Amino acid sequence: MTKLFYIPGACSFGPHMALREASIPFSLQRVSFVDERSGEPIAVLNRAAREKGYRAVYGDNRPFREISRKALVPALLRDDGMLLTEGSAIYQFIAQAAPRKSLAPPEGSREYYVFLSWLSEIASRVHKAIHVISHYGLSGDIREQWKAGLIECLDRAADLIRRTGYILGEFSLVDLYAFMNWHVAVDVVIGDFSRWLDIADYFDRISARPAVSEAIVTEGTQARYFRSIVGVGR
Known part of the structure; x- marks a missing residue:
């Protein structure tokens, strides 16, 4: 499984x-x-905890690096023993594993x-910006540059949602x-949802x-x- x-x-x-969404049988394995040094649980992996030193464990306190040398989530262990460790690859695998669910456009099509x-863009411009800003204490112009790129990407996604109801x-x-x-992004980087209130129903539909x-x-x-998310900053 x-x-x-x-x-x-x-x-x-x-x-x-x-x-x-794909109705794929799966199990969950929590990583902590x-x-x-002490082996004590870390509730929040903040900058101080990173500087002090930490390790990722799973199951009976086993090192997560036994599973993935990156020691990062998500990590998806397929039925055939192959381990996928990047979100973009995992989403593609899931979509292709459940073609009848139509979770992605047909493979090879223009829409695909x-x-x-x-x-790729959400991974590199949004997810990466959140990680860099939240974990490395960026400030000043560098923080604003990362933040601006993140917002620009989300603004374009919002424009598509306004026109068609979904990004694709x-x-x-x-x-x-x-x-x-x-x-x-709203919670950690931007601080409020006000610029996207007109697409609040999109988030309601997804969360439902x-x-x-x-x-x-x-x-x-x-x-x-x-x-x-919709209530943040209102």
Whole structure:
């Protein structure tokens, strides 16, 4: 059975939602962080914890590097033993594993390459910006440059949503990836949702999908803020 290594409320939440959308049988294996020296659990992997030293563990306190040398989530262990460790690859695999669900445009079509483009752009311009800003304490012009690139990408996605209801015109896994990162960007980088209030119904529609609701309930309190993006900053 496919296994997803995850941290509640982290970027592994996207593949978690996607697996449920695809109705692919899977199991969840939680990953946690502990202090490098004491072995005590770390509740929040902030800058101070990183500087002090930490390691990722799973199961009975086993080193996560046994599974992935990157020691990062998401990590998806396929039925055939292959490990996928990048979100964009994981979303493509899930879409192709459930073709009848139409979670991506047909492979090889023009629309499919737009799908790939959005996966790559969200990873490199939104997800990366969130990571760099939140974990490395950027300030001044450098922070603003990363933030501006992130907002520009989300603004273009918002324009597409205004015109067609979804980023690609029909629901796809790109919407789940954007939904997750949009929440974190508002919460961690931007601080309010005011520039996108006119597409609030899009987030309501995504959060109301059974797969999304199930993932939120399963991951618990750390994922519940994915329901509340529209109220931030109002």
